[in-house]
Amino acid sequence: MQQIGPIWIIEGPNQSKVPFSRSLYINSKDKVLIDTGADPTELKALNDQHGVDLIINTHYHPDHTLHNHLFPNVEKWINPLEFETIQSIEGIALENGVYQEWGPEGVEVLRNHMPKEWVQNLGGISGTYQYEEEYNFSGVKVNFLHTPGHTKGYVTPYFPKLGIVYAGDFDMTSFGPWYFGSDGDIEKFIKSGKQLVELDANTYITGHQKGVFTKQEFMEAMDKFLAIIDQRDEAIDKYVHKGMNFEELTNIGIFYPKKILNTIIIRTWERSGIRKHLHRLGYHVHESSEILLVNK
Ligand SMILES: [Zn+2]
Known part of the structure:
Protein backbone atom coordinates (compact mmCIF):
# COMPACT_ATOMS: atom_id res chain seq x y z
CA MET A 1 0.00 0.00 0.00
CA PHE A 225 -7.46 12.55 -22.44
CA LEU A 226 -9.56 15.55 -23.46
CA ALA A 227 -8.41 15.24 -27.09
CA ILE A 228 -10.33 11.93 -27.23
CA ILE A 229 -13.52 14.02 -27.13
CA ASP A 230 -12.57 15.68 -30.44
CA GLN A 231 -11.62 12.32 -31.93
CA ARG A 232 -15.07 11.01 -31.04
CA ASP A 233 -16.64 14.09 -32.66
CA GLU A 234 -14.68 13.45 -35.84
CA ALA A 235 -15.57 9.75 -35.99
CA ILE A 236 -19.28 10.44 -35.48
CA ASP A 237 -19.31 13.30 -37.98
CA LYS A 238 -17.75 11.03 -40.59
CA TYR A 239 -20.49 8.43 -40.16
CA VAL A 240 -23.20 11.08 -40.39
CA HIS A 241 -21.67 12.34 -43.62
CA LYS A 242 -21.85 8.79 -44.96
CA GLY A 243 -25.61 9.04 -44.47
CA MET A 244 -26.05 6.90 -41.35
CA ASN A 245 -29.13 7.40 -39.23
CA PHE A 246 -29.16 7.40 -35.41
CA GLU A 247 -30.07 3.71 -35.03
CA GLU A 248 -27.26 2.68 -37.37
CA LEU A 249 -24.82 4.94 -35.56
CA THR A 250 -25.69 3.40 -32.19
CA ASN A 251 -24.93 -0.12 -33.46
CA ILE A 252 -21.33 0.51 -34.50
CA GLY A 253 -19.68 0.65 -31.07
CA ILE A 254 -18.31 4.19 -31.02
CA PHE A 255 -17.44 4.15 -27.30
CA TYR A 256 -17.99 0.55 -26.19
CA PRO A 257 -17.02 -2.67 -27.97
CA LYS A 258 -19.84 -3.78 -30.28
CA LYS A 259 -20.09 -7.16 -28.55
CA ILE A 260 -21.30 -5.67 -25.26
CA LEU A 261 -23.85 -3.28 -26.77
CA ASN A 262 -26.68 -5.73 -26.06
CA THR A 263 -26.42 -5.05 -22.31
CA ILE A 264 -29.18 -2.53 -21.58
CA ILE A 265 -27.14 -0.10 -19.51
CA ILE A 266 -24.18 -0.11 -21.95
CA ARG A 267 -26.56 0.37 -24.88
CA THR A 268 -28.22 3.23 -23.03
CA TRP A 269 -24.90 5.00 -22.40
CA GLU A 270 -23.77 4.44 -26.00
CA ARG A 271 -26.99 6.08 -27.27
CA SER A 272 -26.97 8.86 -24.73
CA GLY A 273 -23.29 9.59 -25.45
CA ILE A 274 -23.82 9.70 -29.21
CA ARG A 275 -26.73 12.12 -28.70
CA LYS A 276 -24.41 14.43 -26.75
CA HIS A 277 -21.83 14.44 -29.53
CA LEU A 278 -24.47 14.97 -32.22
CA HIS A 279 -25.80 17.92 -30.25
CA ARG A 280 -22.27 19.29 -29.90
CA LEU A 281 -21.77 18.95 -33.66
CA GLY A 282 -24.97 20.87 -34.35
CA TYR A 283 -27.17 17.92 -35.37
CA HIS A 284 -30.70 17.04 -34.37
CA VAL A 285 -32.05 13.48 -34.21
CA HIS A 286 -35.50 13.35 -35.83
CA GLU A 287 -38.14 10.90 -34.53
CA SER A 288 -37.61 8.85 -37.69
CA SER A 289 -33.99 8.37 -36.54
CA GLU A 290 -32.75 10.57 -39.37
CA ILE A 291 -29.96 12.96 -38.39
CA LEU A 292 -30.51 16.56 -39.47
CA LEU A 293 -28.22 19.54 -39.35
CA VAL A 294 -29.70 22.31 -37.25
CA ASN A 295 -29.50 25.76 -38.83
CA LYS A 296 -27.37 27.85 -36.56
ZN1 LIG B 1 -17.98 7.27 -12.10
Missing part, protein backbone atom coordinates in the same frame (compact mmCIF):
# COMPACT_ATOMS: atom_id res chain seq x y z
CA GLN A 2 1.33 3.39 -0.98
CA GLN A 3 1.29 6.09 1.68
CA ILE A 4 1.78 9.79 1.12
CA GLY A 5 1.94 11.25 4.62
CA PRO A 6 -1.45 10.65 6.21
CA ILE A 7 -3.03 9.63 2.88
CA TRP A 8 -3.06 5.91 2.17
CA ILE A 9 -3.87 4.61 -1.30
CA ILE A 10 -5.87 1.37 -1.28
CA GLU A 11 -5.79 -0.45 -4.61
CA GLY A 12 -8.64 -2.29 -6.26
CA PRO A 13 -8.10 -5.66 -7.98
CA ASN A 14 -6.82 -5.66 -11.57
CA GLN A 15 -5.20 -2.21 -11.40
CA SER A 16 -8.41 -0.78 -9.99
CA LYS A 17 -10.10 -1.19 -13.37
CA VAL A 18 -13.91 -0.98 -13.51
CA PRO A 19 -15.92 -2.54 -11.77
CA PHE A 20 -13.39 -1.63 -9.05
CA SER A 21 -11.73 1.67 -8.20
CA ARG A 22 -8.98 3.02 -5.97
CA SER A 23 -9.87 4.19 -2.45
CA LEU A 24 -8.11 6.77 -0.28
CA TYR A 25 -7.82 6.48 3.46
CA ILE A 26 -7.15 9.48 5.65
CA ASN A 27 -5.12 8.14 8.54
CA SER A 28 -5.37 10.92 11.10
CA LYS A 29 -7.08 10.62 14.47
CA ASP A 30 -10.24 10.66 12.36
CA LYS A 31 -10.25 7.66 10.03
CA VAL A 32 -11.93 8.60 6.77
CA LEU A 33 -12.36 6.34 3.74
CA ILE A 34 -12.93 8.03 0.38
CA ASP A 35 -14.79 5.72 -2.05
CA THR A 36 -15.07 2.00 -1.46
CA GLY A 37 -14.17 0.40 -4.80
CA ALA A 38 -10.87 -1.05 -3.55
CA ASP A 39 -10.07 -4.69 -2.79
CA PRO A 40 -12.64 -5.94 -0.23
CA THR A 41 -10.08 -8.02 1.67
CA GLU A 42 -7.83 -4.99 2.09
CA LEU A 43 -10.73 -2.80 3.12
CA LYS A 44 -11.80 -5.32 5.76
CA ALA A 45 -8.25 -5.61 7.08
CA LEU A 46 -7.98 -1.82 7.21
CA ASN A 47 -11.20 -1.62 9.17
CA ASP A 48 -10.10 -4.37 11.59
CA GLN A 49 -6.65 -2.88 12.22
CA HIS A 50 -7.26 0.85 12.11
CA GLY A 51 -11.01 1.42 11.90
CA VAL A 52 -13.18 3.62 9.69
CA ASP A 53 -15.18 6.50 11.22
CA LEU A 54 -16.63 8.01 8.09
CA ILE A 55 -17.08 7.09 4.42
CA ILE A 56 -17.11 9.76 1.74
CA ASN A 57 -18.42 8.86 -1.72
CA THR A 58 -17.30 11.20 -4.51
CA HIS A 59 -20.38 10.22 -6.56
CA TYR A 60 -22.99 7.47 -6.72
CA HIS A 61 -21.54 5.20 -9.43
CA PRO A 62 -21.33 1.52 -8.42
CA ASP A 63 -17.55 1.24 -8.89
CA HIS A 64 -17.01 3.99 -6.28
CA THR A 65 -19.68 2.86 -3.79
CA LEU A 66 -18.94 -0.85 -4.38
CA HIS A 67 -18.07 -1.92 -0.84
CA ASN A 68 -20.08 0.55 1.23
CA HIS A 69 -22.01 -2.49 2.50
CA LEU A 70 -18.89 -3.84 4.23
CA PHE A 71 -19.23 -0.98 6.72
CA PRO A 72 -22.83 -1.27 7.92
CA ASN A 73 -22.39 0.88 11.02
CA VAL A 74 -20.26 3.62 9.54
CA GLU A 75 -21.71 7.03 8.65
CA LYS A 76 -21.66 7.59 4.87
CA TRP A 77 -21.85 10.88 3.00
CA ILE A 78 -22.27 11.74 -0.66
CA ASN A 79 -22.37 15.07 -2.51
CA PRO A 80 -25.53 17.16 -2.00
CA LEU A 81 -26.75 16.99 -5.63
CA GLU A 82 -26.65 13.20 -5.80
CA PHE A 83 -28.18 12.54 -2.40
CA GLU A 84 -31.48 13.17 -4.21
CA THR A 85 -30.58 10.87 -7.11
CA ILE A 86 -29.88 7.81 -4.96
CA GLN A 87 -33.20 7.87 -3.15
CA SER A 88 -34.90 5.76 -5.85
CA ILE A 89 -34.30 3.53 -8.85
CA GLU A 90 -36.31 6.10 -10.84
CA GLY A 91 -33.75 8.75 -9.91
CA ILE A 92 -30.87 6.59 -11.07
CA ALA A 93 -32.73 5.63 -14.27
CA LEU A 94 -33.32 9.33 -15.04
CA GLU A 95 -29.70 10.35 -14.48
CA ASN A 96 -28.44 7.52 -16.68
CA GLY A 97 -30.70 8.03 -19.69
CA VAL A 98 -32.57 4.78 -19.06
CA TYR A 99 -35.92 6.54 -18.79
CA GLN A 100 -35.16 8.87 -21.71
CA GLU A 101 -34.17 6.03 -24.06
CA TRP A 102 -36.67 3.31 -23.10
CA GLY A 103 -39.40 4.89 -20.98
CA PRO A 104 -40.97 3.21 -17.92
CA GLU A 105 -40.19 -0.28 -19.29
CA GLY A 106 -36.48 0.49 -19.14
CA VAL A 107 -36.84 1.60 -15.54
CA GLU A 108 -38.43 -1.78 -14.71
CA VAL A 109 -35.60 -3.65 -16.45
CA LEU A 110 -33.09 -1.65 -14.39
CA ARG A 111 -35.06 -2.35 -11.20
CA ASN A 112 -34.98 -6.09 -11.90
CA HIS A 113 -31.32 -6.23 -12.94
CA MET A 114 -29.62 -3.91 -10.49
CA PRO A 115 -27.59 -6.08 -8.07
CA LYS A 116 -29.05 -6.06 -4.55
CA GLU A 117 -25.69 -4.99 -3.13
CA TRP A 118 -25.67 -1.81 -5.22
CA VAL A 119 -29.08 -0.87 -3.88
CA GLN A 120 -27.82 -1.62 -0.38
CA ASN A 121 -24.68 0.47 -0.97
CA LEU A 122 -26.69 3.55 -1.93
CA GLY A 123 -29.40 2.93 0.67
CA GLY A 124 -26.79 3.09 3.44
CA ILE A 125 -25.75 6.64 2.58
CA SER A 126 -27.26 8.87 5.22
CA GLY A 127 -25.89 12.34 4.69
CA THR A 128 -24.00 14.86 2.59
CA TYR A 129 -20.90 17.00 2.79
CA GLN A 130 -20.86 20.51 1.35
CA TYR A 131 -19.09 21.68 -1.78
CA GLU A 132 -16.06 23.96 -1.53
CA GLU A 133 -15.98 23.92 2.26
CA GLU A 134 -12.81 23.06 4.13
CA TYR A 135 -13.12 19.94 6.30
CA ASN A 136 -10.49 19.33 8.93
CA PHE A 137 -10.06 15.69 9.91
CA SER A 138 -7.77 16.01 12.93
CA GLY A 139 -5.38 18.24 11.04
CA VAL A 140 -5.84 16.82 7.55
CA LYS A 141 -7.63 19.50 5.57
CA VAL A 142 -9.69 18.57 2.54
CA ASN A 143 -12.00 20.42 0.18
CA PHE A 144 -14.65 18.69 -1.91
CA LEU A 145 -14.49 20.60 -5.17
CA HIS A 146 -17.60 20.50 -7.32
CA THR A 147 -16.25 19.30 -10.68
CA PRO A 148 -19.27 18.29 -12.77
CA GLY A 149 -19.16 16.63 -16.17
CA HIS A 150 -18.68 12.96 -15.29
CA THR A 151 -21.86 13.24 -13.25
CA LYS A 152 -23.64 16.42 -12.23
CA GLY A 153 -22.69 16.28 -8.56
CA TYR A 154 -19.21 14.79 -8.95
CA VAL A 155 -16.56 15.99 -6.51
CA THR A 156 -12.79 16.03 -6.50
CA PRO A 157 -11.29 15.77 -3.00
CA TYR A 158 -8.41 18.26 -2.78
CA PHE A 159 -5.89 18.37 0.07
CA PRO A 160 -4.44 21.89 -0.27
CA LYS A 161 -1.77 21.59 2.43
CA LEU A 162 -0.55 18.22 1.15
CA GLY A 163 -0.81 19.19 -2.52
CA ILE A 164 -2.78 16.01 -3.25
CA VAL A 165 -5.80 15.64 -5.55
CA TYR A 166 -8.00 12.55 -5.79
CA ALA A 167 -8.74 12.87 -9.50
CA GLY A 168 -11.01 9.80 -9.46
CA ASP A 169 -12.81 9.39 -12.77
CA PHE A 170 -10.65 11.94 -14.51
CA ASP A 171 -8.82 8.67 -14.83
CA MET A 172 -6.60 9.32 -17.88
CA THR A 173 -7.35 5.87 -19.32
CA SER A 174 -7.20 5.19 -23.06
CA PHE A 175 -10.98 4.62 -22.98
CA GLY A 176 -11.33 8.37 -22.60
CA PRO A 177 -13.68 10.71 -20.74
CA TRP A 178 -16.96 9.29 -19.48
CA TYR A 179 -20.00 11.57 -19.58
CA PHE A 180 -22.58 9.17 -20.99
CA GLY A 181 -25.28 9.39 -18.34
CA SER A 182 -27.92 12.08 -18.80
CA ASP A 183 -26.25 13.71 -15.78
CA GLY A 184 -22.97 13.88 -17.72
CA ASP A 185 -21.96 16.94 -19.73
CA ILE A 186 -19.13 17.22 -22.26
CA GLU A 187 -18.46 20.95 -21.88
CA LYS A 188 -18.52 20.75 -18.09
CA PHE A 189 -16.20 17.75 -18.21
CA ILE A 190 -13.65 19.76 -20.20
CA LYS A 191 -14.00 22.77 -17.91
CA SER A 192 -13.56 20.65 -14.76
CA GLY A 193 -10.59 18.80 -16.24
CA LYS A 194 -8.83 22.09 -16.97
CA GLN A 195 -9.67 23.32 -13.48
CA LEU A 196 -7.95 20.29 -11.90
CA VAL A 197 -4.74 20.98 -13.78
CA GLU A 198 -4.71 24.52 -12.37
CA LEU A 199 -4.80 23.38 -8.73
CA ASP A 200 -1.80 24.00 -6.53
CA ALA A 201 -0.86 20.32 -6.23
CA ASN A 202 1.99 17.96 -7.00
CA THR A 203 0.28 14.60 -6.68
CA TYR A 204 -2.77 13.48 -8.62
CA ILE A 205 -4.32 10.11 -7.84
CA THR A 206 -6.73 8.62 -10.37
CA GLY A 207 -9.50 6.17 -9.54
CA HIS A 208 -8.53 3.58 -12.15
CA GLN A 209 -5.40 2.08 -13.74
CA LYS A 210 -2.11 4.04 -13.49
CA GLY A 211 -2.86 5.78 -10.21
CA VAL A 212 -0.29 8.33 -9.11
CA PHE A 213 0.72 11.18 -11.43
CA THR A 214 3.03 14.13 -10.89
CA LYS A 215 1.60 17.48 -11.90
CA GLN A 216 3.59 17.45 -15.15
CA GLU A 217 2.43 13.92 -15.99
CA PHE A 218 -1.14 14.78 -15.16
CA MET A 219 -1.08 17.90 -17.35
CA GLU A 220 0.22 15.97 -20.33
CA ALA A 221 -2.20 13.11 -19.73
CA MET A 222 -5.13 15.55 -19.47
CA ASP A 223 -4.37 17.03 -22.90
CA LYS A 224 -4.45 13.57 -24.47
